[in-house]
Amino acid sequence: MPYTLAEKILLAHCGQKSIKPGEFIQASVDVALANDITAPLAIAEFKKSGFKRVFNKNKIVLVPDHFAPAKDLKSANQCQILADFAQEQKIKNYFQVGQMGIEHALLPEAGIVLPGDLIIGADSHTCTYGALGAYATGMGSTDLARSYIDGKCWLKVPATLKFIYKGKLNKWVGGKDLILYTIGQIGVDGALYKVMEFCGPVIKKLSMDDRFSMCNMAIEAGGRAGLIEPDAITKKFTAGFKRKSKFYHSDPDAIYEKTYEWDISELEPLVACPHLPSNVKPVSSLKNVKVDQVVIGSCTNGRISDLRIAANLLRGKKAARGVRLIVFPATQKIYLQAVKEGLAEIFVKAGGVFSTPTCGPCLGGHMGVLTEGETALATTNRNFLGRMGSPKSFVYLSNPAVAAASAITGKITHPAELKN
Numbered sequence: 168m169p170y171t172l173a174e175k176i177l178l179a180h181c182g183q184k185s186i187k188p189g190e191f192i193q194a195s196v197d198v199a200l201a202n203d204i205t206a207p208l209a210i211a212e213f214k215k216s217g218f219k220r221v222f223n224k225n226k227i228v229l230v231p232d233h234f235a236p237a238k239d240l241k242s243a244n245q246c247q248i249l250a251d252f253a254q255e256q257k258i259k260n261y262f263q264v265g266q267m268g269i270e271h272a273l274l275p276e277a278g279i280v281l282p283g284d285l286i287i288g289a290d291s292h293t294c295t296y297g298a299l300g301a302y303a304t305g306m307g308s309t310d311l312a313r314s315y316i317d318g319k320c321w322l323k324v325p326a327t328l329k330f331i332y333k334g335k336l337n338k339w340v341g342g343k344d345l346i347l348y349t350i351g352q353i354g355v356d357g358a359l360y361k362v363m364e365f366c367g368p369v370i371k372k373l374s375m376d377d378r379f380s381m382c383n384m385a386i387e388a389g390g391r392a393g394l395i396e397p398d399a400i401t402k403k404f405t406a407g408f409k410r411k412s413k414f415y416h417s418d419p420d421a422i423y424e425k426t427y428e429w430d431i432s433e434l435e436p437l438v439a440c441p442h443l444p445s446n447v448k449p450v451s452s453l454k455n456v457k458v459d460q461v462v463i464g465s466c467t468n469g470r471i472s473d474l475r476i477a478a479n480l481l482r483g484k485k486a487a488r489g490v491r492l493i494v495f496p497a498t499q500k501i502y503l504q505a506v507k508e509g510l511a512e513i514f515v516k517a518g519g520v521f522s523t524p525t526c527g528p529c530l531g532g533h534m535g536v537l538t539e540g541e542t543a544l545a546t547t548n549r550n551f552l553g554r555m556g557s558p559k560s561f562v563y564l565s566n567p568a569v570a571a572a573s574a575i576t577g578k579i580t581h582p583a584e585l586k587n
Contacts, residue, residue, distance in 0.1 A: 168185055169418035169419075169420040169421045169422065170417070170418055170421055171327040171362070171364060171417045171418075171421040171422070171423065172300065172327075172364060172394050172396055172415055172416060172417045172421075173302055173325065173327055173362040173364065173392060173394055174186060174188075174324065174327070174421075175415040175416075175417075176283060176284075176285060176301070176302040176415055177192060177194060177285070177302060177322065177324055179283070179413070179415075180194040180195050180196070180197075180285040180302075181193060181194045181195075182195075186324050187324060188324050188325060188326040188327075188424075189323065189324065189326075190323070190324045191321060191322070191323050191324075192321070192322055192323075192324060193319050193320070193321055193322075194285055194319065194320060194321075194322055195285070195318055195319055196226065196285050196286065196287050196314050196318055196319065196320055197226060197280075197281075197284040197285050197286060198226055198228060198274070198279060198280055198284060198285075198286040198287070198288075199226060199227050199228065199286075199287055199288070199311055199314045199315065199318075200228045200230070200270060200274065200286065200287070200288035200289070200290065200293060201228070201229060201230075201288065201289040201290070201308070201311055202229075202230050202231065202232050202233050202270055202289070202290055202526075203230075203231035203232065203233050203234055203235055203242065203245045203246050203249060204233045204234070204245065205289030205290060205308045205311070206229055206248070206249050206252070206289065206308075206311075207245050207248040207249070208289075208308035208309070208312075209289060209308040209309070209311040209312040209315065210248060210249075210252045210312075211312075212308065212309050212312035213312045213315045213316065216312070216316060218315075218316050220256065221256050221258075221315045221316075222314070222315060222316060222317050222318035223318055224256055224257050224258050224259055225259045225260070226318065227256070227258050227260065227315065228258075228260040228261075228262075228270075228274065228279060229249045229252070229253055229258055229260065229261045229262070230262050230267055230268075230270040230273060230274075231245075231246040231249050231262070231263070231264065231267060232267055232268065232269050232270050232273075232524065232525060232526050233525075233526040233527070233530065233532060234246075234525075234526075234527065234532050234533060235264055235267065235525060236264050236523065236525070238527070238532065238533040238534075249261065250263070260277075260279060264523075265499070266499065267499070267524065268496075268497055268498025268499055268500070268501070268524040269464075269465065269466045269469060269497045269498065269524050269525070269526055270288070270290065270466070271290075271292050271293070271295040271296070271379075271383060271466035271497075272295075272379070272466055272469060272470060272497030272498050272501070272524075273497070273498050274296065275295075275296060275298075275299060275379065275404075276498055276500060276501075278405070278407075278408030278409065278410065280296045280299060280301055280303065281299060281301065281405055281408060281410055281411075281412045281413075282299045282300040282301055282397040282401055282405060282412040282413060282414050282415075283300065283301060283397075283412055283413025283414065283415055284296070284299075284301040284302070284303070284413075285301070285302050285303075286301055286302070286303040286304070287303075287304060287305075287306045287310065287311065287314060287320055288303070288304075288305055288306065288311075289305070289306060289307065289308045289310075289311045290305055291305040291386045292305070292383050292384075292386060292466055292467075292548065293305045293306075294382055294383065294385045294386050294390065294391075294392050294393050295379055295382050295383040295466060296382070297382040297385065297392050297393045297394040297395065298375065298378035298379045298381065298382040298383075298393075298394075298395050299395075299397060299401055299404070299405065300394065300395060300396055300397030300401060300414060300415060301394075302392055302394070303382075303392060304322075304391050304392045305386065306320065323360070325360055325361050325362045325391045325392070326361050326362070326423075326424040327361065327362040327363075327364050327421075327423050327424060328358055328361050328362065328363055328364065328390075328423060328424055328425050328426075328427070329364050329366065329423040329425070329426040329427070330349060330363060330364065330365050330366065330367075330426075330427045330429075331366055331367035331426065331427065331428040331429070332345060332365070332366075332367040332368070332369035332370055332429055332431055333367055333368055333369065333428065333429070333430045333431070333432075334368075334369060334430040334431045334432030334433075334434075335369070335432055336369060336431065336434070337432070337433075337434060337435060338583075339435075339436050339566070339568045339569070339581070339582045339583065340431075340434055340435065340436055340566075341377045341380070341566055342373055342374075342376070342377025342378060342379075342380035342381045343377075343380045343381075343384075343467065343468060343546070343565070343566040343567075344434060344435075344436055344437045344566055345365075345369070345373075345377075345381055345431065345434075346380065346381040346383075346384045346385075346387075347384075347437040347438075347439055347444070347447050347564065348429070348431065348434060348437055348447065349363075349388065349427075350384065350387050350388045350439075350444050350445045350447065351437070351439075351445055351446075351447030352427070352429075353388055353427070353445075354388070354445050355387060355388060355389060355443055355444060355445045356388075356389045357388050357389065358385065358388040358389045358390035358391075359389035359390075360389065360391050361389070361390055361391060361424065362390065362391055362392045362393070362394060363385045363388065363390040363392070363393040363394070364393075364394050364395075364396075364417065364423075365378075365381055365382070365393065365394070365395050366395070366396065367428075369431060370395060371398065373400075374400070374472065375400055375401070375404045376470045376471075376472045376473065377472075378395050378400075379467075379470070380467050380468060381393060381395070382394065382395065383466055383467045383548060384444065384467065384548050387444040387445075387548060387549065388444075388445075396415075396416050396417065397412070397414045397415075397416075401414070402414075435449050435450060435451060435581070436449070436450045436565065436566055436568065436569050436581060436582070437449060437450065437565070438450050438453055438544075438563050438564065438565045438569065438579060439550055439563065439564035439565075440453075440550075440563055441550055441552075441561045441562060441563065442550060442551055442552040442554075442561075442562070443550065443551070444548070444549065444550060444564060450565065450569050450579060450580070450581045451581055453579045455578055456542070456563070456578055456579040457542065457577060457578045458490060458542050458543060458544045458563075458573055458574075458577065458578060458579065459489065459490065459491065459537075459541040459542050459543065460490065460491040460492075460493065460535060460537065460541065460542075460543040460544075460545075461486070461490060461491070461492050461493070461543070461544050461545070461570050461571075461573055461574040462493045462494075462495075462528045462529075462535055462543060462544075462545035462546065462547060462555075462570070463477050463492075463493070463494045463495075463545075463546050463567055463570050463571065463574075464493070464494055464495035464496060464497065464522070464528070464546065464547075465495075465497070465526070465528075465529045465545070465546060465547040465548065466497060466526070466529075466548070467546060467547055467548045468546035468547075468566065468567050469495060469496055469497030469498075469501065469524070469546070470497055470501060471496075471501050471504050471505065473546065473567040474494070474496060474501070474505050474510050474567070475508070475510065476566075476567045476568050476571070477494070477514075477567040477568070477570065477571040478505075478508075478509075478510040478513040478514065478571075480568060480571040480572055480575070480582060480585065481513055481514065481517040481519075481571050481574070481575065482513050484517060484575050485517055485518050485575070486517050486518040486519060486574045486575060487574065487575060487576060487577030488577070489577065490574055490577050491520075491535070492514070492517060492518060492519035492520065492574045493519065493520050493522060493528055493534065493535045494514045494519050494520065494521050494522065495521075495522035495523070495524060495525060495527075495528065495534075496522075496524055497524055498524055499524060501524075502523065502524060505521075517574070517575075519574070522534060528545070528547070528555065529545070529547040529548070529549070529554075529555070530549075530554065530555070531553065531554055531555040531556040535555070536555065536556040537555045537556030537557055537560035537562070538556060538557050538560065539557045539559040539560065540557075540559060540560065541556070541557070541560045541561070542560070542561040542562075542563070543555055543560070543561070543562050543563070544562075544563045544564075544565055544569070544570055544573050544574075544579060545562060545563070545564060545565075545570070546564070546565060546566065546567050546570050547562075547564060548564070549562075549564075550562035550563060550564050563579060565579075568582040569581065569582060572584065572585050
């Protein structure tokens with residue numbers, strides 16, 4: 168029986184001879200992830216169950232990244248729950264401040280998630296790891312608690328949508344623009360409880376960082392997971408990691424619920440306008456949209472390639488008067504690399520803040536909360552009403568190049584419009 172990439176991974180983890188979309192399966196997980204918001208709930212439920220030890224101390228990952236470094240007493244208490252549980256259970260993959268990063272950049276960087284894995288996380292953007300050819304999906308904290316007991320979870324096998332991208336990417340266009348284009352075409356519920364499989368000539372040439380950006384935002388179209396078949400680029404990225412990878416590929420005659428095919432040769436940088444990721448417009452069509460804050464970073468676009476793009480545009484320039492520029496690398500390793508390459512100095516000299524890794528600005532938690540009437544342009548993944556602070560604020564989403572250019576001019580700007 169022919170299977171898609173996602174179906175092959177699920178089949179390998181459920182012990183059945185066959186599966187089909189719509190069927191419920193019980194699957195064994197390779198990684199169970201949670202952060203300082205979601206882990207305390209899972210830990211509490213695990214303790215209520217009466218079980219004393221987790222199923223596997225090496226397969227549980229705890230990352231305090233949302234309100235860490237702790238912004239107040241409540242967040243400090245949340246982080247302490249993770250620290251205590253990690254010590255009690257001897258959890259190998261617990262990342263304290265100074266070691267941690269934004270979870271969805273940290274886990275691939277550390278080789279914790281690999282091609283062929285089944286990963287569940289109490290965070291919706293767990294789907295990021297599909298860029299490696301893994302099945303990664305978000306779940307609730309109670310689902311995660313169950314996995315702590317026996318390493319298993321219940322899943323309904325999703326149908327798969329196939330997205331084929333042809334043509335050639337223009338300058339200033341990357342993975343963020345491809346996924347914004349896709350969400351703009353199908354809507355925020357266009358892939359509801361479906362797998363989004365990204366493929367075609369454009370994807371084959373796409374860097375791993377751009378692939379992570381695409382799969383990260385599959386959930387913004389309602390997707391259960393976003394996957395890209397592993398290839399030579401994947402193999403290079405995962406070379407040297409201790410655990411062995413399993414490269415699965417879709418069968419040529421695999422059944423897809425629907426196939427989309429686009430030529431993106433004319434695509435320009437895109438911006439998602441308030442208050443939905445699907446409200447997508449070409450950057451050139453947005454005139455005189457002033458911004459109060461520009462945020463460059465997050466699990467979507469906080470990798471070293473993103474920072475290099477932004478720094479190259481900001482070098483020797485200043486953020487416009489009245490614009491708060493906040494840059495936060497996704498991990499400590501990326502932070503250090505940015506310092507070594509002089510990128511951090513560029514951001515600071517441009518009038519920006521170069522922050523420790525944190526999810527804070529993205530979810531309106533800390534380090535960049537918007538007040539009433541303010542407008543932000545961010546390289547993050549969500550612009551829902553009130554996402555970054557006041558429900559009377561406005562959030563636009565873009566790639567790092569558009570964000571950097573806009574910080575300089577004080578309004579949403581195409582990078583090509585900058586004067587040397």
